[in-house]
Amino acid sequence: xxxxxxxxxxxxxxxxxxxxxxxxxxxxxxxxxxxxxxxxxxxxxxxxxxxxxxxxxxxxxxxxxxxxxxxxxxxxxxxxxxxxxxxxxxxxxxxxxxxxxxxxxxxxxxxxxxxxxxxxxxxxxxxxxxxxxxxxxxxxxxxxxxxxxxxxxxxxxxxxxxxxxxxxxxxxxxxxxxxxxxxxxxxxxxxxxxxxxxxxxxxxxxxxxxxxxxxxxxxxxxxxxxxxxxxxxxxxxxxxxxxxxxxxxxxxxxxxxxxxx
Numbered sequence: 152x153x154x155x156x157x158x159x160x161x162x163x164x165x166x167x168x169x170x171x172x173x174x175x176x177x178x179x180x181x182x183x184x185x186x187x188x189x190x191x192x193x194x195x196x197x198x199x200x201x202x203x204x205x206x207x208x209x210x211x212x213x214x215x216x217x218x219x220x221x222x223x224x225x226x227x228x229x230x231x232x233x234x235x236x237x238x239x240x241x242x243x244x245x246x247x248x249x250x251x252x253x254x255x256x257x258x259x260x261x262x263x264x265x266x267x268x269x270x271x272x273x274x275x276x277x278x279x280x281x282x283x284x285x286x287x288x289x290x291x292x293x294x295x296x297x298x299x300x301x302x303x304x305x306x307x308x309x310x311x312x313x314x315x316x317x318x319x320x321x322x323x324x325x326x327x328x329x330x331x332x333x334x335x336x337x338x339x340x341x342x343x344x345x346x347x348x349x350x351x352x353x354x355x356x357x358x359x360x361x362x363x364x365x366x367x368x369x370x371x372x373x374x375x376x377x378x379x380x381x382x383x384x385x386x387x388x389x390x391x392x393x394x395x396x397x398x399x400x401x402x403x404x405x406x407x408x409x410x411x412x
Contacts, residue, residue, distance in 0.1 A: 240375060
């Protein structure tokens with residue numbers, strides 16, 4: 152009898168162990184699914200791109216410092232004496248996809264007005280205003296979903312430092328960088344993305360390069376390329392999701408005329 156009872160107890164323990172193992176296997180099978188490797192790769196690429204952009208910012212700032220301290224060593228008489236300059240430019244501006252505001256890349260048309268004061272032949276300060284005019288385009292809103300959309304009107308205002316390298320030719324290359332703000336104007340139309348009940352303003356930085364080509368003693372053609380980054384707050388309606396707001400990176404290329412006073 153004792154042996155039979157022992158065998159029954161051991162059999163019960165074995166059944167419990169097998170049941171527990173099955174439960175454990177079911178738990179493992181029903182556990183959280185692994186993350187999508189494509190999404191992980193996209194996040195890694197965006198992180199790498201942000202690191203590269205940060206390195207470019209540091210290099211640009213270093214170059215600005217070098218240009219600011221270069222004095223007149225590179226200035227050999229192409230007319231960049233201290234004075235004011237007004238520039239009007241237009242071109243193309245791209246707003247890049249991010250995870251919290253823009254599901255796809257958008258293209259806008261920037262109208263730029265800049266007032267520059269040349270402190271020395273190499274160093275200038277600049278105030279810049281950009282109006283980004285939206286353009287309707289086919290954008291991807293999700294898997295298998297696309298629609299004709301456009302951004303709201305966007306305003307950017309930046310205070311910049313500009314380091315130029317004048318030489319004996321008509322060309323004057325420069326580096327520029329600065330900070331300010333970007334405002335996304337309110338618009339709730341069905342074809343706007345993001346649709347905003349009220350305007351949202353975010354801190355922003357910019358850095359880039361350009362060149363001017365002297366046409367006469369006071370007129371010049373100016374070409375400019377800038378990288379912008381806007382940093383919305385985590386609770387900015389329309390520019391954030393679930394308490395998170397990714398930076399909005401934008402590239403701008405413009406060409407126009409500059410007039411020296």
